[in-house]
Amino acid sequence: MENKEKKGNAFTNNPIVKAVGAQKIVVLLAVILLYVVFFVMSSSFRQYTTLVSLLDSSYYIGFMAIGVTFCLITGGVDLSIGTGMICYALMGAFCIVKLGMPVGVGMLICVVAGIIFGFFNGFLVAILNLPPFIATLCTMMITRGLGSIFTGGLSIAWPSSSTPQGWFRTIFKINTSGVLLPIGIVFLVLAVVIMSLVLNKTRPGRYIIAIGSNKEALRLSGVNVVKWQWLAYVISGFFTGLAAIAYAGVLSSSVAPGSGAGLELNAIGAAIIGGTSMNGGSGTVVGTLLGVLIMSLLNIGLPNIGLQANWQQIITGLVLILAISLDVFKNKKLARA
């Protein structure tokens, strides 16, 4: 048998490219390219407020995407993040507005609800061995229903920034003498750094990668695979809870029941574009962040060049198809090598 070691081309063998990852560089270039294209094509895109709203949408997609990256790396998926996020935001809003709880408690409720449903998903997948996509589909239905049931089918708004309760919005942007500072990006980047560290430098992260790579081998190494697989879904739930806060924080209008369907695809698409494989075992949080930027750019940029919201769904669909085709193609190439 001859030497089977992988060869690449000049680009992929470059030490810097190797360290950062070829896909990430390509995606980063795509982000820049997309930005430039929108910048040139649309004058409204050049406005500062557009940049702020671009970041606004990247917060909640970003949190969801970070969480779901962990599920994808185990070789699973979490489809409940979109409806889940809306459900938790509705619960929080209900508690604050209808029950008069402080906003801090409302936020806590978002996160706790997220963790509970993440726990539930993990139970279905790791303990009951249901296929992840079908288990989380059920949670998707359940959270969709529950969110709406909670508010009696009504839309509820979180306190606006002009009210004293509206302080939580300053987590994401502060208005200093008329200029909006998008400080939410700090939290998103912080989350990316921490979760990157968790994924690459801690045991849970290591085992989550290993589960996606070869679950049986990890089990034979005496590691409790059930626990760590379960954890991936809890992480996803926790971040969906954070996403709910971000969604409420940047959204000026009320949270509408039933508006979460399809949002999970933004997040899953972002993760896959960022290089996380649907087959499990590989993926990075930084790559996911880049994918999120692409998704937000499309969400915010397209209306600016005259393609309204309904076009976005089409574009999201196409981007998703492109991303998974690339992933499947990549894996096929690996298998043949």
Added chain:
Amino acid sequence: MGEVILTMKGIDKSFPGVHALDHVDLEIRKGEVHALMGENGAGKSTLMKVLTGIYSMDEGSITYEGKQVTFTNPREAQAAGIVIVHQELNMMNHLTVAQNIFIGREMMSGKLINDSKMNKEAIKLFQKLNIDINPNDKMGDLTVGKQQMCEIAKAISHEAKVIIFDEPSAALTETEIEELFKIIRDLRDQGLGIVYISHRMDEIKVITDRVTVMRDGGYVGTLITKDSTKDDIINMMVGRVIYEDPKTESNVAPDAPVVLKVEHLNAGKMVRDVSFELHKGEILGFSGLMGAGRTETARALFGADPKDGGDIYINGTKVDIKTPMDAVKAGIGYLSEDRKRFGIVVAKTVAENSTMANLDNFTSGLFINKKKENQIAQRYVEELKTKTPTVDTEVVNLSGGNQQKVVIAKWLVRNCDILIFDEPTRGIDVGAKSEIYHLMNELVAEGKSIIMISSEMTEVLRMSDRIVVMCEGKKTGEIDIAEATQENIMHAATLRD
């Protein structure tokens, strides 16, 4: 050889319908390499799985370092110093070498994993073994040989006292095997007990001190390697003289036309420039060691895997086979070595499986003609003596031999002229085996031609009219049955570059 470190006594284990281990004994001493031999399905792997706690035993006792022990999972066995280097490598390809070696016991600094320390430790291990691997490489990027070295390094890092090698050389090159042997001798000299599972007789003679032979789940006996001959061991393994019933001369007429001609077939790394001819009414045996590329050749020929090049002629006409569809159209049928995965649809009935490859003939108008389908299925059940209650029985309920007959029926219903039998009797009991042999002989007598891939020497010598031997993806010999001996086949099978 030192004192006894591990004793397994009267180990008994049953699975539903199978008595996998029947009161097996095994004794390992410090500083010895102990071969565990037996044919496929003899129970070697099961015994090792009982030892390392993957399976629990029904009866028997394990004494390790003077104390009676029972391990309930591989981790406990590892902790005690019994480590297994698996046949199918248990690697996480997405992680680095060092990360794999220390999986489950990462070195920490505070809450974070200290990868650089793990890399350093890995280098130390590799130095001990005298091998050169970068611990920071992704496991998936290494060759199989190097992956195996990593497994060994992992075993040593567990401070193993007993290491079990499960067919370690199956996928290795000659140089890699030499390296492996050097490491094994080193480990032996350091006083470890080593269990070496292998099919390769020549290796056993070279590397092991004692041999324990198993047959059909039972313990046959233990020999001192240097005091015994190959034949002694083989006789213990098969329980009979190997040349019980060898074919002495080819049954093929000298002027039999060539039905299949393969020229310069290439596919990946396992099929390199393979050419051969198959005559009408011939059984062409394909012999070779595990991983010699025989199955890969058959799959590429059949269109199951992509080809890189090569020409195929059927009855003198060149055919382009890209998919199994093309192959079946050209009259080739393939009986896979892995029936459950590639041969039958277990959840479907005997009749449904029988007509799978030729459903067009059983469709009248829009609908499947169930009556006709059942008739033909019934016909072949009777002809092949398939033991099934009815043709409407799901194949999952049939024994291995009878499942194989259903696969044969499938290709007979299709009326294929060329049949590729890949390990036709693997996992099939003795009685059913001779029935399958009988069937194959009948088929060639009817004018069909058979390619038979087999790892069992008895089978090759008993059935083939001519034998093609492969090694590392290349054809290394072609022997007429009149001249074939176990030795010259083995010789060709180990002709490495």
Added chain:
Amino acid sequence: MENFKNNKIIKKIGFNRVVLIGVLILMYFAFALVCSIMGKASFINYQRILSLLNYSYFLGFLALGVTFVIATGGIDFSIGTVMFCAALVGGQLLTKSGLPVILCLLICVAVGVIFGMLNGFMVAYMGLPSFISSMASMMLSKGIGSVFTKTQSVSWPQATADDGWYRSLVKVTVGGVTIPTGLIFLIIVAIICSMILNKTKAGRYILCLGSNKEAVRLSGVNVKKWECLAYVICGTLAGIAAIVFVGAYSTVQPGLGDTYNNDAIASCVMGGTSMSGGLASIGGAFIGVMIISLLQEGILAMGFQKDWQYVITGIIVIIAVYADVRSRKRRN
């Protein structure tokens, strides 16, 4: 119990389906009982049954279609939105462009077929995982539906209008009595589907490849073609579902439809179609559809929010899939 299970008629219908029919009947009377206790309007009347059936028609076609896809071991999350997309495109052409009704009905089916082909191509020929690729086409169909109608809802003509004849596919009123012709339509199509699945080459290969695709491929069968066909059948039926949907409800809104995927999948799984493929029951799906339709009617009748239905369907699917996983484990 064993005697009951081994009874000839029971065996013919299938024990699970007999149980399901039992559940259906029990549910019906339970709802009736609860409604009367709660002092709501009586549950047992013809209008209720008609309304229940209205829901079952389009759901029925969706469920029949997705049964074929699940039989191959795949999934189609786009059926609900494809149905809406078809109804929107057809309706827009009918009301705004004035195309003849018959043509618009055909266009509905054509839209379904096209999406079915797209899904089939992505899964069978490109090798994409079905759940995510069909979610992508869910987004596509949603978007195309709203782009085509400029985010306006579309109302198909009422029964009394000139172009309203298509509604007789769903119900006909003769002398003040409403006859649910849609049920007959659904049953006929269900019988056809059952025959395709169990009696034709296509059905045989779809079921077999759901069970062991590689073995079927190595038998020289064009598995890609047959796998793709399952998605095309599914899309076609989603197109037909669009027709009976507007026949029953007239108005279609863009941006909706994805919740019906879940109802349809739940119906199949409940009816004994296995999510891991190879095992499918059209009859079971039909009964499952009736149960889901009854459930939604019951929830409405008791005055609860419709959203309860999502929650309950979610739980039902978990239980059904878990039962399937368990029974598979036991068999191996």
